[in-house]
Amino acid sequence: MRFATRVVLLQTATAVAVVAVCAAVFLLLGVQQLRTEAENSALNIARTVAVDPQVRADVAEASADPGTPQAAELRDGELQRLAGAVTERTGTLFVVITDDHGIRLAHPDTDALGQPVSTDFREVLAGKEVVTWQQGTLGVSARAKVPVLPPDGEGTAPVGEVSVGFEPSSVFNDLPTLIGGIAAAAAVALLLAALSAMLLRRRWERLTLGLQPEELVALVQNQAAVLDGVGDGVVALDADGMVRLCNETARDLLGLADPEGKSLAALGVAPSILVAVREGTAGDGIVSGDRVLYVDAQAVRRDGRDLGTVLIVRDRTDLVALSERLETVRAMTSALRVQRHEFANRLHVAAGLLDAGRGHEAREFLGEQLQRGPVDYPVENIDLIGDALLHALIGAHALEAGERGVRVSVAADSLLLSPLRDVEDVAAVLGNLVDNAVRAAVAGHEPRSVSIGCYGDGADLVLTVSDSGPGVVDDVDLFSRRDSSRGDTDRVHGLGVGLPLSRELARRRGGDVWLIESGRPDAVGADSNAAPSGSGAVFGARLCDVLETTPTQTTALGTPTPAKDDAP
Structure with a gap:
């Protein structure tokens, strides 16, 4: 059985039990109310008869007579007629009048006149009113007994009693109506309970998409396992x-x-x-x-x-950063391939001279190559950079840029004496800036060039990269990811990932990457066919704590830098 069905049945059973208890309580209260009304009615009638002057006088006279009155005399007496009239008007079972010895002076059964009553009358003759349900000669009845006092001025001791009773059938005449009302109310309550249970079930299944509690528990467990496990x-x-x-x-x-x-x-x-x-x-x-x-x-x-x-x-941060670093490795590998090709050409020259029997010229050629050292990178002022890895990185990018017609050079005021101790982030940031600069330079006009500035500031490396491209539009933020679906991607300065990533890598070390100069294109002459010339964009970067320092090293920016152990 589905949980929702069990809930509906349980709610309906609870409503039935509550309605049954309430109906029983209301029925008991109704019966008690009918009994109380019958007792009060009997008491009020008995009081009315007991204070009647004629009744008081006749009962006092009968009590004063030492003999027992005869039934024949009482049958036509005034008290019998009065009691009969009251019984007929009020619908009581009986109205009985007795003297102080309990002798019936008035009774519905004329054969019982002159005989003592069947119930105790001593408490009434003591001056108390008694209301109770008793079994008498006429059956069970709700009866009230009231003392009859003597006429005015003749004493306070009761001289008899008046007893009035209602039979149960007359008392509970309204009981079927009461039961019917309670039953109707109970039926309406049960109907409302059933409707509310059905609505609750529909609401439950709609909110839970028809899932049962055990299914929801399994769903929550699976959800927690999936969300916390991936x-x-x-x-x-x-x-x-x-x-x-x-x-x-x-x-x-x-x-x-x-x-x-x-x-x-x-x-x-x-x-x-x-x-x-x-x-x-x-x-x-x-x-x-x-x-x-x-x-x-x-x-x-x-x-x-x-x-x-x-x-x-x-x-994807680490993946993109790794891709940038792999791109740098690829560029360096390409540069090594070019160097290998050039070195192979030199060996072919030496081998050709030896095969031709020109050993003296071959020795001179090899000696010249020994003095020149390895194949030089085509980068002007690259000797200003002392770190071999950075030297190779710039050379590799220069070789690739040369294939695209862009000349890469190191700024004449560059000076970097300290070696790098953290190559990865430097390679990623510098590689991104140089690639963007080469791309911008290709989009510009002759001569196409990129200039790289490298400066040591203590343990920090400061870079500048400028190009001869068309510059950067002022309202484009190169350091925020742009939505290519709207056509706002700057194809000249990248796809909007490399520069934000470079800035993020630099800021992780406490540094930054920023745009120094956006570059302003100028018109040359009035000739529409003349090529515009512009200074291009200039980017700057600071990477903190990536250089090895000596105790008394002077930075390229002209500031003495104490060793780290001596720093405050």
């Missing part, structure tokens, strides 16, 4: 776009605090995420805070009903 962030939105569930991973990735019951727009998430949720699509390379995210929004439906959206969030 590395992805999961955000569940209802049909109104309100957050109903958010696991810890999603809170960390999106920087959310207490998101339940709020919309994503109110929580301040990236606009690209809102677009993905609204359109039910996926988005990659979305920058949110200091992270690069992949998001995937999927609509959830059950039985044709829209239940909301589930948003999956994955952290």
Whole structure:
């Protein structure tokens, strides 16, 4: 049996039990009320008869007679006629009048006149009124006994009694009507209980999508296991776009605090995420805070009903950073390939001279190559950079840029004496800046060039990268992820991922990446065919604590830098 059905049956059984108890209580109260009304009516009639002057006088006269009155005399007496008239008017079972010895002076059964009553009368003759249910010669009845006092001025001791009774059938004449009313009310109550139980069942199944409690328990267990056991962030939105569930991973990735019951727009998430949720699509390379995210929004439906959206969030920061570093390795590998090719050409020259028997010229050629050392990179002023890895990195990018017609050089005022002790982040940031600069230079006009400035400031590395490209539009924020679906991607300066990632990598170390100069294109002459010339954009970067320092090293920026152990 389904749980909802059990709930309905239990609620109905409870309502039936409550209604039955209430009906029984109301019935008992009604019966008690009818009994009380009958007793009060008997008492009031008995009091009325007992205070009648004629009754008082005749009863006092009969009590004063030492003999026993005869039934024949009493049958036609005034008390018998009065008692009969009262019985006929009020519908009582009997009206009995006795003297002080309990002798019946008036009775519905004329054969009982002159005989003592069958019930105790001593308490009444003591001056008390008695109301009770008793068994008499006429059967069980609700009866009231009232003392009859002598006429005025003749004493206070009772001289007899008046007894009035109602038979049970007359007392409970209204009982069927009372029972019918209680039964009708009980039926209405049970009907309302059944209707409310059915409505509650329908509401229950609609809210739980027809799932039973044991299924809900299993669902919660599975949900907890899935949400806590996966590395992805999961955000569940209802049909109104309100957050109903958010696991810890999603809170960390999106920087959310207490998101339940709020919309994503109110929580301040990236606009690209809102677009993905609204359109039910996926988005990659979305920058949110200091992270690069992949998001995937999927609509959830059950039985044709829209239940909301589930948003999956994955952290791609480390993956994108690794991709940038691998791109740098690829560039260096390409540069080594070029060097290997050039070195092979030199060996072919030496081998050719030896094969021709020109040993003296071959020795001179090899000696010249020994003095020149390895194949030089085509980078002007590269000797100003003392770190071999940075030297190779710039050379590798220069070789690739040369294939695209861009000349890469090191700024003449550059000076870097300290070696790098953390290559990965430097390679990623510098590689991104140089790649963007080369791309901008290719989009510009001749001569196409990129200039790199490297400076040591204690343990910090300061970089500048300038290009000869067309510059940067002032209203474009290069450090924020742009929506390519709206056509606002700057194809010259990248897809909006590399620069935000470079800034994030630098800021992780306490540094930064910024735009120094946007570059202003100038018109040359009035000739429309003349090529415009511009200074291009200039980017700057500071990476903290990436250089090895000596105790008394002087930085390229002209500031003596104490060793770390001597720093305050």
